Amino acid sequence: KAGVTQTPRYLIKTRGQQVTLSCSPISGHRSVSWYQQTPGQGLQFLFEYFSETQRNKGNFPGRFSGRQFSNSRSEMNVSTLELGDSALYLCASNYRQGAGDTQYFGPGTRLTVL
């Protein structure tokens, strides 16, 4: 099976702009999670979608939003970008395995806000 794909891989934006990131999970996986990774804060959970429904959301401002389509592909959007939004944004395709979901991460989108 093909792995998780994320586009674009790199993005440079300026403050105040908005950005949309895309994630295609592994075929057959219906759950997708998004994380923000920064050197200072580590991996922080943004939100998780299952069958087009957001099941859980992390502690991020409303500028961060997401959605999932019927084919399980997911997008996340960040509006009114701030310098602090510079990070690696990781999407994970989730597969139920026993007591928990195993998460298969994509390569990430490196966002730089100038």
Add this chain to the structure above:
Amino acid sequence: GQQVMQIPQYQHVQEGEDFTTYCNSSTTLSNIQWYKQRPGGHPVFLIQLVKSGEVKKQKRLTFQFGEAKKNSSLHITATQTTDVGTYFCAGFGAGYALNFGKGTSLLVTP
């Protein structure tokens, strides 16, 4: 909310030495997962532990889950340069959110 803490933050070893990273949760975990992230890469799933006191081995890697299901450890025997990377533990918090520790970055010099 649930917090997952890892120590040490960094570890530098000579090739052939052993390495251990420890993970502690502020709450009881239903299960714990371990991931490895190579420099410039993305986290890769290593293993999931579910039972109290569980021990699992993957070649030179040994994973343990504490009796109280609030702590875990990863031990690498005789490190190799291919072990370089950051090792994360993660536990499920409310709903379907996976709470990651800050990770332990391992550097192995030949």
